[in-house]
Amino acid sequence: MLKVERLDAFYGDSQVLHGVGITVGDGERVAIVGRNGAGKSTLLKSLMNAGPRVSGLVEWQGENLRDMPSFRRVRLGLSLVPEDRRIFGHVTVAENIEMARYAAGGNALPAAVVIERFPMLVPIKDRPGGRLSGGQQQMVAVARAIAARPKLMMLDEPTEGLAPVIVEQLARDVKAACVETGAALLLSEQNLWFARQCTDRLYIIDSGQIVFSGDWPALDRAPDVKQRYLAV
Amino acid sequence: MLFTIINGLATGMAVFLVAAGLTLIFGILKILNFAHGAFFMIGAYVAFMIVGSNPPSLWLFLLASVAAGLVVGALGFITDRTVLRRLRDVDEAYMLIATFAVLLICEGAVKLIWGVNYASINPPPLLDDAIIVGSLFIPTYSAFLIGFGVLVYVALDLAIHRTWLGKLLQAISNDSWMTGLLGVNVPVALTLSVVASFMLAGLAGGILLPNQTLSPVLGGSYLLLAFIAVIIGGLGDIRGAFIASALLGVIESASSVLLPNIPGLATYVFVVVFLLVKPQGLFGSAST
Ligand SMILES: Nc1ncnc2c1ncn2[C@@H]1O[C@H](COP(=O)(O)OP(=O)(O)OP(=O)(O)O)[C@@H](O)[C@H]1O
């Protein structure tokens, strides 16, 4: 239902993505992995039209999105959790999640229902957004995205800077939330363990180009690919 | 003494009525709108066209003020479409220059439409009286101004802090990019804020019409104090602007009694000292 073809993306005059093509099916969970600076964030932002200048095809549920602004894309069921999470500091955790409902309107889930899905959020639901740890922020950001009932949720490096125990919890919660709501997932990651827990197949991006596509066992069968594009 | 304070509060609320729209547009769009005073003046002229020099009734006076708010709100919409919206993504200096240009255009338009003559306006019936409590003499219009200022403040504060529209506007003010990613139509919300700010300017023009000398220089009259109130209140902070306006009014009024020969001095000393001690503004944060 998401089809991307020949996607180029630019910041000013510098081209960051070169002819990227990917697809994500209904309810499918797919990872984009690649090193720092490979273009993962640029790709996700391009899909939301939220930053880089873009040319090429972004087709969503059969519709070519062209230059549709990001808030409209949200209403069509796309949702992005940016890598810096961007929790609102002036309202509580619950209100951050409720915000998605007032923003997107329509059939969004009430904050209370969403919070139940994320056990970590229950004790902190009335805390101001400005006073959260990195892991808590990430949970809130994912919960806020889920509240809008996206058909495709995009997470940009959710595990960055998180403690291992939080990463495990996050993997369980993200996967469960997608399965329960039927949302597809497009996950940008450098943490291969986490990406593998959450998704069924992956793309590898390097210097703004897709250099590998396949399922996780296929990656195991291609150690040279892993060595070349993912080893640090 | 009490008289001085009440008089000062009335001045303060007049300042606040002008400052409210200024701080709103600054809080959400980060625009220092130099043209705000000019639109305040246009509001005053619009109300004057409806009520004349001797407003026949309190109701017509209030109605004229609301009409002024609506007309100026519509002008805000036009200004947003033609000027402000085009400059949202460029350097702030352009915005400053543009609002200054709008100010000049408005002043020119006012002279063309209403001429350069002076007009003075009396308070409407019921507000042209005085309340006498013991030895205290309070003009009803001053009491009305204080009440109206408080009313506008409470309404704005509730709208911003208690309604979802207000919370979304605050979210835009904090992080418009992320707010858009949550599905908010940010451009429309920004236009709404501009219109609201201009409506407040127009409303203030109508409400403050009595006891004014209406002329094409009216635009500057409250603007300086209003800007000071916005800065002292903490840019974009409604509550701060409210308290700062009241303080400024009282200081002005006290200094005109105590230091009648050097008007304004106390205010400037206060501003300088305040900014040295508390450069972040009254409540220390720049959120709405
Ligand atoms: N706002 C920007 N302006 C100019 N260049 C940018 C901008 N953002 C990113 N870039 C450049 O685009 C390239 C891809 O960056 P991007 O953030 O998409 O990589 P990434 O894969 O998300 O990396 P990371 O893992 O560090 O988040 C990098 O070379 C980066 O320097």
Ligand SMILES: [Mg+2]
């Ligand atoms: Mg990134």
